[in-house]
Amino acid sequence: MKKNRNSEKMMKVCLSLTSLILLLFLGACREHTGHDGVTDRIKAAETKPSDQIQIDSVPLPPAKSIRAQMSYQGGLFWVEARKEKIGRFQCSQCHGNQLARIDQAVELAHGDIVNRHGAENKRLACKTCHDDQDRNFLTSAAGEKIDFDHGYQLCGQCHFRQKQDWIGGAHGKRIGYWAGKRTLLNCTACHNPHAPKFAKRWPTTFSPPLNQ
């Protein structure tokens, strides 16, 4: 009996010791992974910072931007206006009601345009994007007019994944500021709409060997 009791006691002591060690170990682990590590801090930040972050040096959206016709997870956003960057806007200056019939007009006016949009042997036609009737506008697949400033609406018809990422923030760029009113570059700021793939080129600079 006594022996039994003793062994029971021993067992109890052993158990409590192991549990203590286990607890200590777990605690150490917890400390090591850091419960205020980045991931936990991010998970804890579920709501927008209560007092909207105000930085005095951040301007309102730049004057040459326009409110997007959609919203992102944080509400309204702005896009860079494109019309004034188009060299010969308005297009109706030449493309009026009457058909332009001038020799070599295409080469003279739009000779710089190389159509490399679409598969190699199936390039897009001009009319796919440009409004045939009103040249000051683009046209959607459904035949609706699209403003040149809202070109993303047009591109997004096919490139809907990119558009989704662009709206959310994984594709494209903000202009200048991470804070303040969200203002994005339009698709055509980076991609030439007539040849959207980025060209091969030499890097701007180079890195010297690390062991120098």
Added chain:
Amino acid sequence: MMSCRKSCNPEKQTESKRSTESACSRRSFLKTAVAGTGLLAGGCGSGMSGTAEKMHLNWQEYFKGNYRLMTPTEKEATVSRLERLAKIKYKLDVQISTREPVQQVLFGYAFNISRCEGYMDCVAACVKENNLDRKSQTQYVRIFELEHGRMDIASGNGKYFHEVPVADHFYMGVQCFHCESAPCIKACPTKATWREPDGIVVVDYDWCIGCRYCMAACPYWGRRFNWHDPDVPLGELTRKQHYLGNRLRRRGVMEKCTFCIQRTREGRLPACADACPTGSRVFGNLLDPDSEIRYVLKHKKVFRMKEELGTDPKFWYFSD
């Protein structure tokens, strides 16, 4: 954190004051001696000449404290001294800011490895923005060219110079990852490097003794050592500076990427993200669930470099 800093600082300062008062005889003697020689060199009465003023300012600079223990007035004083010294040395008007972190902001960065084309515009922009030494070709950002399917950075080519992008290769940018649990901070014997409340790991260039322990501790090769006095073409010098950021570093101290603290604390994007022509670089506030960086973390497959080390970097890689 903040409350501790507020409550701790005055205590420490009074402490240090007491210690300086008691053991200051040598210092004050030297100070008066130097001031005396300065006056002699500058001639009597008519104020100090350039060299004497420089000596005087350098002398005061030598005895300033760690940035974290400075009072606002002390910060103001050192900034005005540094600006004056830059004026004397380079004949340039620089503005050195001590802008505090914005509340409820934790900076994070994401890099799109399927978009980067290896143009290295970011590297060039960083060199210019941060007044990096041109002589030693110091760069904070390095782009590695890796074969498709390879994930080990060691197999990458970090010194490529040919037309990019190369077929069947992708590009991966590396810089300081501003780890939450940064080994460099733990390694520093003088507490010259620390993590700011907005997550930026900074260096007090005037408190660093240049032992390079942090450089050895960093598993990402994120830190750089100044082998030379800064060699920056004066026309290209970025004059808008921050005390913990892109002001000119002396020879013999450590420096590194600061997420362009002089820009980001003003709400601007870092120079690399601003310069990127492909939009591979996403920067923002991790504590704002609507921010772009949070969108990337939520919707994309992300990973961090050497995550198993437990350094907890605030720099993610993602692909479309």
